[in-house]
Amino acid sequence: MNSQLFATACMLLSMVSYQVSASFAKQLFSHVSPLTVTMFRLCFAAIIVIVIFRSWRILPKFKTLNWSNLLCYSASLGLMNLLFYNSLSHLPLGLAVGLEFIGPLGLALCSIQNRRDLIWVSCSILGIVLIIPWGQHNGNFSFIGMCLAIGAGLFWAAYIYFGHKVVRQNIGMHMLSIAISFSALLLLPLELWQHPHELFAVQYWWLGLTIAILATALPYALDLVALKHLARLHYSILTSLSPVIAALTGCILLAEQLTVFQWIALLLIVTASIGIAVSSQRPASD
Template sequence: MLNLKKPSYLQAVFLLFIAMLCVQSSGSLAKILFQQFPVLTVSAMRMLLGALILAIIFQIWKINFKSVRWSSILSYGIALAGMNGLFYLSIERLPLGIAVSFEFIGPLSVALYYARQKYDLLWVSMAILGLVLLFPFDQATQSLDLIGIAFAIGAGACWAVYIIAGQRPSGISGNHTVCLGMFVGMLCLLPVALFSGMTSNVFQPPNLFYFIGLAILASALPFTLEMIALRNLTALSFGTLMSLEPAIAALSGFVFLNEQLLWTQWLALSTIIIASIGCTYTTQQAKRRTEANLKSSGKSM
């Protein structure tokens, strides 16, 4: 039985995997909206509606605001805004695969920073190798937009802050942390979106329907699941496991869109999957050793 309040390590990994699938499945909705609205409008509406949905589901009015650690909430919310807004700006100027590759510098930097043992470095290195093999070098032969690259790296930096901030104590539950963080992110993005051309037609029923779908699949559901995972995984594990996301995207294209993969891409997928399994296994083993040492030291006292 899946326990969302206190999931096991493997359950947390499973929830993170579901979050990745949600984000990947939201891509078609985002593409429809990008044809009609500026990218920052899409990003701001995604945050606004996601925050409102979570506010209702998690009953934001029940939060004890006196116990909220606002430094944690603000850093988490600003990271959310930057991660989403800058990434959308980057894919306006860069091919998607290249933007994703630059963005992944963020979570992998976190994983490298927290790597302490030789196996940690092995799994992170394998994840990096896999992402390098997935890099669309054929698209990189054309001149790349430096501003787009800067946006993608900025999104990656915000992603790194998001991972670290999501693990900091906020004084409230993880669900309420996501809810308040999304309101903070929305307040950061909405003024910029209004300034860049956001209009009231975003609230017309057909458009609103797409925005609500995007908010659920790309924000409300994955961020909630990721928060549960962040509270139960190490930053090393989270950063390494996130390398599965582009692998999932490549596999989705192969299965559902009949996109052919090169042998280097199959090798990349295998490398990333092995790194993720290896990181999960060694982290579990380290956790068990720590628990066993604590039990033995408790008995000897």
């Protein structure tokens, strides 16, 4: 029981760490662009994971790797981060995370085999509908931000899809080092074209490093600890709480307020995600 509680605490701390990093990133937007913040995170994260996993040992295997899947995996990671940070410049943290969650949730919904699981489809659709302040003026909502967040979710789904393919290459956590490094390299030309001076704004590097640690190094370390003690179902259920934790983090650190309907929408998305996680553990039936 103690190990279960410890693992649960690690998972919750991991999610809080990630959302705190997002709140720091959002505050950094007043000084540099979301693209630059994305580059900060990816560049510092690449250095961190390469050192932690000593990924230079994978260099001799480069010629034998399936680079088509690795590049798709890397591109999905980079574009997921880029679109998510751009969505944060238009939406409250909780709404951006909730809408981004639609990507992996949709991927899971595509594999449903029980008709009764269609209720989770309904929950997710209703959640999206309630997030939008129909016919009301609401300064915390933007259709552009919505599209960016859902786009980030689609690339999150692609990241999961290609991740399943890359993991078959048996290169362990080195796949993460390669993905982060190459996603940074893929976005570098765009950064140098649009914001050639921001990337070298040394006064903001410490914030970029902090974001990378809170969004990458610390969550992955905590997740690895949690996975040793938590069943896959429990892990999935806890992960489903991310939108609510994001909304609470945005409320506390960024003073972002959501409407009652938007809170209900996030809870519906969380419910759909938990429902799919539970359904995936049941044998298929008509």
